[in-house]
Amino acid sequence: MNKKTLLNLAKAHGTPLFVIDHAELRKNYALFRKHFPRIQTYYAVKVNSDPAVVETFYNLGGSFDVASMQEFHTVYRFIENLPSKKRQDFIWDKIIYANPIKPVETLEELDRYKPLVTYDNEEEIRKIAKYAPNAGLALRLRVPNTGSMVELSSKFGALPGEAVHLITRAHDYGLIVEGLSFHVGSQCTNPENYIQALHLSAGIFAEAKSRGFNLQLLDIGGGFPAAYDASVPKIGSLAKKINYELDRLFPKTVEILAEPGRFLVASAGSAVSKIIGKAVRGDKLCYYVDDGVYHTYSGIIFDHCTYRMKSFKSGPTQLCAVFGPTCDALDTISLAEQLPDLKMGDYLYSNTIGAYSAASSTHFNGFPPATVVHINR
């Protein structure tokens, strides 16, 4: 995002400020569609659940991955006034409830919407059969997450060896398994994870077919990396490998879905904070700003992500630490930033902070989340 625009927005709206550029959201969505023409794009709402972000993807014809009732309703608000058949078709065709573990109350509420939901174990089959028998199912597989910034396979996913048994069990309970889903881990820069997951899935499609189950759908999840630095592979080279395997392993009749989140929103978000304190501790110059890890920079903790703090001012730099505003020492944005000599009220900013940032911001210590400003809507 343009530096001058950011500075003007900070002066106009105050700080801490979180800016979302919708032109960038549209650009990322178009890029994803261009590189994955066979894939239906389900935006993973958890990554940035701001209704304005959801609206932009809705207006582009996007589909949605939701993982809580709150997220479901954030999307549902855009379709609630459609005629009932159209609304129901939208839910069936364009929403997946992609949380393998669902509370009974959620299943009871979901049932009337008849969505597609994921599952990965037998207890969940029993719950779905009892409380949401009208849902369609996708079996979530455990696949390699090697090298991904956020690992997910230790929490979710049936072992490939259990897959056909879990499809059979769902069938025994009168449920229909439409297909498989997996997630290679968030910020996946290792294409081998996708390749292995696609091979595992193709094997399960074949085994299921031999037992009379014709799977129709494959959800390849998220993982598509944001360009945090130059070492991140370009989406085009990743897409080439994935598309080649998809076309080789899955007939055209199999519907392919993906749930990108980070790739679509990371580069669309910028944060601006203001210097509220300055001290020398040991030999190090320490800046204190009005945003931190309990707020827009929460991705440092929850997303294992790092963000560069940049100054609008130039001049000779020195190694500095940057801390957030709360009383917790954990509230450390960076212990090693090269920054010039700055004064109270000067601003710092970070780019590529649109994913898993405002989404996990808290009110800790009485400091509210950053003001959100949308541009190019």
Ligand SMILES: Cc1ncc(COP(=O)(O)O)c(C=O)c1O
């Ligand atoms: C089921 C599911 N789908 C999609 C996503 C979004 O993936 P990413 O962060 O790689 O864009 C996540 C993230 O945790 C997820 O759990």
